[in-house]
Amino acid sequence: METINTDICIIGAGSGGLSIAAGAVQMGARVVLIEGGEMGGDCLNAGCVPSKALIAAAKHAHAMTTGAAFGITPSQPQIDFAAVKAHVARVVEGIAPVDSQERFEGLGVRVIRDWAKFTGPDCVEAGGYRIKARRYVVATGSRPFVPPIPGIEGVPYFTNETIFAQTDRPDHLIVIGGGPIGMEMAQAHQRLGCRVTVIEGAKAFGRDDPEAAAVVLSRMRTEGVEVMEDAPVVRVGGAAGAIEVEIKDGRVVRGTHLLMAVGRKVALDKLGLEAAGVEFTRKGVTVGADLRSSNKRVYAVGDAAGGLQFTHVAGYHAGVVIRQMLFGLPAKAGTAHIPWATYTDPELAQIGPTEAEARKLHGDALRVVRFEFAENDRAQTERKTEGLIKVMVLKGRPIGATIAGAQAGELIGLWALAIANKVKMSGVAGTVLPYPTLNEVSKRAAGAYFSPQLFDNPMLKRVVGLVQRFVP
Ligand SMILES: Cc1cc2nc3c(=O)[nH]c(=O)nc-3n(C[C@H](O)[C@H](O)[C@H](O)COP(=O)(O)OP(=O)(O)OC[C@H]3O[C@@H](n4cnc5c(N)ncnc54)[C@H](O)[C@@H]3O)c2cc1C
Numbered sequence: 408m409e410t411i412n413t414d415i416c417i418i419g420a421g422s423g424g425l426s427i428a429a430g431a432v433q434m435g436a437r438v439v440l441i442e443g444g445e446m447g448g449d450c451l452n453a454g455c456v457p458s459k460a461l462i463a464a465a466k467h468a469h470a471m472t473t474g475a476a477f478g479i480t481p482s483q484p485q486i487d488f489a490a491v492k493a494h495v496a497r498v499v500e501g502i503a504p505v506d507s508q509e510r511f512e513g514l515g516v517r518v519i520r521d522w523a524k525f526t527g528p529d530c531v532e533a534g535g536y537r538i539k540a541r542r543y544v545v546a547t548g549s550r551p552f553v554p555p556i557p558g559i560e561g562v563p564y565f566t567n568e569t570i571f572a573q574t575d576r577p578d579h580l581i582v583i584g585g586g587p588i589g590m591e592m593a594q595a596h597q598r599l600g601c602r603v604t605v606i607e608g609a610k611a612f613g614r615d616d617p618e619a620a621a622v623v624l625s626r627m628r629t630e631g632v633e634v635m636e637d638a639p640v641v642r643v644g645g646a647a648g649a650i651e652v653e654i655k656d657g658r659v660v661r662g663t664h665l666l667m668a669v670g671r672k673v674a675l676d677k678l679g680l681e682a683a684g685v686e687f688t689r690k691g692v693t694v695g696a697d698l699r700s701s702n703k704r705v706y707a708v709g710d711a712a713g714g715l716q717f718t719h720v721a722g723y724h725a726g727v728v729i730r731q732m733l734f735g736l737p738a739k740a741g742t743a744h745i746p747w748a749t750y751t752d753p754e755l756a757q758i759g760p761t762e763a764e765a766r767k768l769h770g771d772a773l774r775v776v777r778f779e780f781a782e783n784d785r786a787q788t789e790r791k792t793e794g795l796i797k798v799m800v801l802k803g804r805p806i807g808a809t810i811a812g813a814q815a816g817e818l819i820g821l822w823a824l825a826i827a828n829k830v831k832m833s834g835v836a837g838t839v840l841p842y843p844t845l846n847e848v849s850k851r852a853a854g855a856y857f858s859p860q861l862f863d864n865p866m867l868k869r870v871v872g873l874v875q876r877f878v879p
């Protein structure tokens with residue numbers, strides 16, 4: 408077996424692994440990148456990219472049915488489901504060259520296409536090679552978790568790995584799980600002409616602020632998505648085209664197709680982590696804030712590191728690891744400044760603690776300011792008035808923000824900048840934004856922080872009155 412000696416060996420060519428490989432090789436390190444599946448990982452092939460492309464198609468269909476308020480006669484869209492899926496595949500193909508083996512080899516990375524396995528604390532084997540590296544990175548991501556619900560083994564079901572290849576329109580899609588995957592897919596399929604029932608064991612959008620989640624839930628229900636909450640599934644039965652899902656309280660939901668969206672499991676099986684002396688749990692590789700494992704040669708990033716599971720987090724981890732591996736500088740990954748968004752319509756976005764979490768942490772020291780989309784002029788012109796922003800403020804600085812509304816995923820960027828750079832509320836309130844933009848909801852929320860001091864302040868009123876007597 409040939410031995411490759413290298414500086415950095417990365418296992419997994421998804422969002423995290425690719426970012427480290429591109430950065431490290433271009434800064435002069437020797438890099439081996441090992442990928443057992445598709446280059447680009449989950450985000451490109453079965454996650455963010457295909458889901459957002461499907462959502463975009465669904466938005467077009469929805470717009471055709473909702474023009475009446477603008478004076479545009481609604482029309483029933485003719486949806487060619489196979490053509491929609493072809494659009495999704497073309498979008499993936501369009502981005503794929505950026506993540507491709509050819510591009511990375513062009514940058515100087517040695518790419519091995521095989522499933523990798525540690526055979527010792529400083530040795531990985533893949534593709535008939537033994538790779539000896541100064542540092543290793545586990546960037547193996549996660550896979551759909553399918554719990555052992557009685558009957559599941561006898562019933563056909565989709566996961567995020569298979570649903571984008573389905574070219575026939577499901578008549579009635581049952582989605583088990585009301586997290587981001589389930590809810591994004593549910594609304595997109597409803598808008599593309601399917602009947603959809605979501606069955607959620609606890610609360611839909613359970614990790615988000617309940618008031619913000621209610622805005623999105625209300626819209627989805629109005630559009631016709633049936634969302635059943637507090638409805639744990641206890642049994643699945645039936646056959647292709649006639650699926651039966653039984654809920655704990657005895658109700659049975661019948662549909663034609665089933666999507667399992669009940670969470671993820673990290674992809675650490677058969678990786679030989681025991682041989683490498685790398686500790687791990689069901690949640691992921693056990694790492695410190697520096698993303699280093701119990702074997703100091705081995706780092707873990709992205710979904711495999713067991714924290715927030717987002718592409719931008721994997722990219723952020725890449726920077727933290729590169730700083731340490733390439734320059735020997737200390738670096739730590741935090742979470743307080745990490746935003747996330749769910750791309751339903753309206754969108755749902757969060758950074759930092761929710762209102763309830765922040766109140767628990769900071770009690771009376773916390774102030775929460777809010778502003779409604781209905782009071783924003785651009786939201787009025789677009790007829791996108793559902794939603795709100797809430798900002799959690801401690802000693803004049805924002806520590807969290809929640810947005811439910813049109814383009815919430817874009818709007819949260821301002822708060823990500825503010826929180827990451829410790830900008831005060833006065834900095835946000837004093838920023839001049841173009842009118843009319845949705846982003847003015849953020850400025851108005853920041854303004855609301857100062858309104859009591861400015862507008863309900865008798866002392867200030869007296870001072871202004873006095874000054875008026877003397878100002879020429
Ligand atoms: C439907 C869906 C929608 C999503 N939408 C969003 C979104 O809109 N925004 C967002 O930020 N996040 C989204 N995510 C989450 C996002 O896709 C992940 O957080 C991200 O892909 C994690 O990147 P990663 O590098 O950790 O892992 P991955 O992208 O999963 O890459 C890991 C790679 O490692 C490979 N691998 C695994 N084991 C081995 C091994 N032993 N040897 C060699 N290779 C191996 C895998 O084949 C894979 O290619 C979504 C996820 C899903 C499922």
Ligand SMILES: NC(=O)c1ccc[n+]([C@@H]2O[C@H](COP(=O)([O-])OP(=O)(O)OC[C@H]3O[C@@H](n4cnc5c(N)ncnc54)[C@H](O)[C@@H]3O)[C@@H](O)[C@H]2O)c1
Binds near residue numbers: 583607670748
């Ligand atoms: N827009 C985005 O950024 C985006 C989109 C999709 C996914 N993701 C990432 O992928 C991760 C996984 O998403 P997900 O939606 O699969 O998982 P999730 O863990 O967020 O949600 C799964 C849901 O399934 C429910 N559930 C579990 N068992 C059940 C049962 N027996 N019956 C009924 N309901 C049950 C849970 O209560 C939970 O609400 C997300 O946390 C996120 O990190 C991100």
